[in-house]
Amino acid sequence: MIYRKIFLTLLIFVIWIILSGVELYNILVGIFCSILIVLLFGDINIQNQWTVNKPQRYLWFIYYFIVFLYEVIKANLDVAYRIILPNMPIKPGIVRVKTKLKSDAGLTLLANSITLTPGTLSVDIDKDNGYIYVHWIYVRDINIEETTKKISWKFEKILLKIFP
Amino acid sequence: MNEIIGKIIISIGIIADFIGCIGLIRFPDVYTRLQASTKCVTLGTCGIFFGVFVHSGFTSLGIKALLIVIFVFLTSPVSSHALARAAYRSGVKMCDKSVCDEYKSQVDRG
Secondary structure: OHHHHHHHHHHHHHHHHHHHOOOHHHHHHHHHHHHHHHHHHOOOOOOOHHHHHOHHHHHHHHHHHHHHHHHHHHHHHHHHHHHHOOOOOOEOEEEEEEOOOOOHHHHHHHHHHHHHOOOEEEEEEEOOOOEEEEEEOEOOOOOHHHHHHHHHHHHHHHHHHHOO | OHHHHHHHHHHHHHHHHHHHHHHHHHOOOHHHHHHHHHHHHHHHHHHHHHHHHHHHOOOHHHHHHHHHHHHHHHHHHHHHHHHHHHHHHOOOOOOOOOOEEOHHHHHHHO
16 A cells, blocks of 8 residues: 555645645645655545445535535524624524434534534434434424424435435 | 625625624523634635635635635534533533523433
């Protein structure tokens, strides 16, 4: 695997040089950082390698990103409204959300999306039963089906296509 | 044209960061304050860096700003989650306005 590491080092170094220009300082920093990065993270592999070659996943991912941006901006305005109003209409609490995702990458992406959407913050995950514990700034419903529908289903229905 | 759009996006980011900071001061407990900070990250910080990208286009500065957006999107929720979980497990109470706590039974089970 030594060839792979040398190749990775060169790749990172070349990208860095393209981005920052040829100067003595840049070259020294680039050599140091690319060797350090490859020593630390060079052994990490993709878990299911067959999934890399499916092009429709990338299209779904682009669609996911657009949906995600829309939701983030909508939720941002909602939280800004709650912050600015003098009486602060908040009703916080921790609720449970059900998820059907199984793979590590899918769960990470779902939990990250929930956290990045303002108003919801994923606190913990119960991987065996498929629950995510979410802190919600304005609890509209405690029932698990309703919370799943309102918080995570809009992301999960796309993620299920990317990480089946 | 790109410069004007970039400056508008940067302004939106600064306003979002400002509102997030007000929220950080006004909200009552750790968890709601973390909510305000994630709000800063998404529209605020990423908005500013995306504005820099639009402002300077596909130059070395612009591409680096775009890379920062991607890395902040990947890493900042992890730190928020770790802070919230550590706060809960070390016994920080939720504020009086809180209405429900489904997580308590899970923590008690261990």
